[in-house]
Amino acid sequence: MDSLDTAEIVVVGGTLTAWAAAARLAAAFGPAVGVTVLETPRHTPAADATGRVVALDPQVQRDLFDRLGVPEETWMRACSASFTLGVRYVNWRTGGAAQLAPRPLIGHAPDRFDRPFATLPECEEFPLSEFWRLRRRTGETVEPLDRACFREPPLLDARRSPRWLDGRIAVPYGWHADAELLTRFLRRTAVQRFGVRTARGVPLDADRDGDGMLTALRTADGTRLAGDLFLDCTGPASLLLSGVLREPFTGGHPLTDRTVTVSVPYDSAVAGIEPNGTATALPFGWAWHRPLPDRIGAGLVCASAWTDEERAVRTLCALWGLRPGVADVRVQHRPGGAARRAWVHNCVALGSAARSADPLADDGLVGVLRQLARLVRDFPDRRHLSAPADRFNRAAAADAAAADDLARLLYRAAPRADTPFWRTHGELPLSDALSACLEGHRAGLTPEPGELPLRMVLAALDPRGGPPPAALAHRTAARRAADAHFTRIRRQQRILLETLPSAHTYLHRLHTRRSPAPALAGAGPART
Structure with missing residues (x-):
């Protein structure tokens, strides 16, 4: 596409991803770029909307x-949203039947650990978790990592809001939202405020130029939609990337291949x-x-390979006291795999x-959104597509x-081995990066950049594994600073619980308060 001309983007799919992309791009480029969404029938629910509730991280x-x-x-x-401070993992260390309540560990502590959205604190050039490892190794504490290093776990226990009633933010948080309402909200915003156009149909074929670039889509009813850049947001159906362009999908080791929602x-x-999402380990998978x-x-x-559809449906209904023949249970089969390339010619799959x-x-x-931000920064023209695509x-x-x-x-790190599912998944092959992370953990090395989420999981699932960094034995002042940090976290936990x-109280006030009048179409620039 010539950067001197008005570019035309065609977004295919009526999904949440499609309307997020359309709104984001239309807001970024304004009238210089035309955006049309071809709304296709829903073939299967998108992976991020299963269960009809979508989890949104704080960056959203x-x-x-x-x-x-x-x-x-x-x-x-508009989206019946609630707060989430992170994810709580239940029963990943103990075997047994499917249940939502945490089972007791040795010592009677509940089998659960939390991964808050909050950033792990640092202390004297080390993550605070390294000082926790030292305290565990020397017997100074038996407190789990999450409760020693974060303020959030007691707030999850007490079901507290992340904000005070005056609106001030106490701790980082994300959201849960009704996926369908969120999709509709983004559609209204994109169309009414940013001028995104709509069409309906299923793309059957495409016109292409001599270089293989898409120039227009043709739908089943004969509609022709011309464009310069095409976004495939059709979910697992992958109507453009896989259907029209025939980009091969590579398999891998599918950890799981079936999702049941209600x-x-x-x-x-x-x-x-x-104020959290929950992931509960089951004998043949996990539930959320x-x-x-x-x-x-x-x-x-x-x-x-280990569970048929009937058993999966029956188990999910039993967890929530529902009747399998009455509840609206949906089953989605998800063969694992990924396209060899997400950006092919002038088509980008999201x-x-x-x-x-x-x-x-x-x-x-x-x-x-991370991919869309990259697309906005590296927005292409027809003469230079290969570099941004690569x-x-x-x-x-x-x-x-x-x-x-x-x-x-x-x-892999979950110590469960009570069923074939867990025994097999405990022997999964590891990537080079994951192998290096495990080796560093076992050797007592500090985390490399990007390893911290992995190290947090290792410390939670195997709190006795891996020695602390040897350097801490020579950092007396750093250990004293860490002790003060742990004390400060405990004090903040008490204050937050009290205040x-x-x-429920915060959300009830939010959802029953009269909403302000909607912004006029085209009103003002987006905040950055």
Whole structure:
């Protein structure tokens, strides 16, 4: 596309990913770029919307809504959203039947650990977790890593809000939102405020030039949509990348290949609302739940090699007291794999249109927004497509590898070995990066840049494994500073428990307060 001409972008798919992409690009380029969304029928639910509740990391406000000029309270009200301070993992260390309640570990502590969104504190050039390892090794503490190093775990226990009633933020947080309402909200914003055009149909074929570039899509009803850049946001159907361009998908070791989801009625006024998502290990996979003020999005992930569909549905319903024949349970088969390239010619596939992964390895909308930010920075013209495409594909592959490593580590490091599923997943092959991380952990080396999320999982699942860095024995002042830091965290935990309202109280006030008038179409620039 010639940078001196008005560029035309065609986004294919009516998914959450599609409307996030359309809104983000239209807001970034304004009238210089035309954006049309070809809304296709929903073939399967997108991976990030399974269970009809989507998890949003803290960056989503900055990377999407701030750029659209949308205040947090506005979209939260529109999408029945709740807060999440992170993810709680339950029963990943103990074997047994499927249950939501944590089983007792040796010493009667519950089998659970938390991964908050908060950044692990540093102290005297070391992550605070390294001082925790030293204290565990010397017997100074038996406290788990998450409760020693973060303020959030007691707040999860007490179901506290991350904000005080006056709106001040106490701790970092993300959100859970109704996926369908969020998609509709982004659609309205894109169309009414940023002038995104819409069309409906299923792309059957495409016109291409002599270089193989797409010039127009042709739908089943004969519509022709011309464009310069095409985004495939059709979810696992991958209608453009796989269907039209025939880009090969490479397999891999599918950790799991079946997802079962259900929406559970829930009244947070009675029992409160958990300010977190939960991932619970099961004999043949794992289950998640994400609470909203009036319901819970629940799901189960398993491998067909060890569990048939009937058992998976029956187990999920039993966890929530639902009747299999009555509850609206949805089953999605997800063969693992990824496209060899996400950007081919002038077509870019986003989200699950380019990669099908275990939900543990799916970074959801935040990953899509990261790719969109790169696309905005490296927006191409027809004369120079290869360089931005190559850079985009390298970054997408690196992001996918990092996410896969985290998921594989959760399976590999979990000490469960009570079923064939866990025994097999405990022997999964490791990437070179993950092998190096494990070796460094066992040798007592400090984490390399980017390893900290992996090290946190290792410390949680195997708190006795790996010695502390030898250098700490010679850093007396650093150890004293760390002791003061641990004391400060405990004090802050007490203060926050005493002063923060319940999540239900804050959310009830937010969702019952009268919403402000919507912004006029084209009003003002997006905040950056």
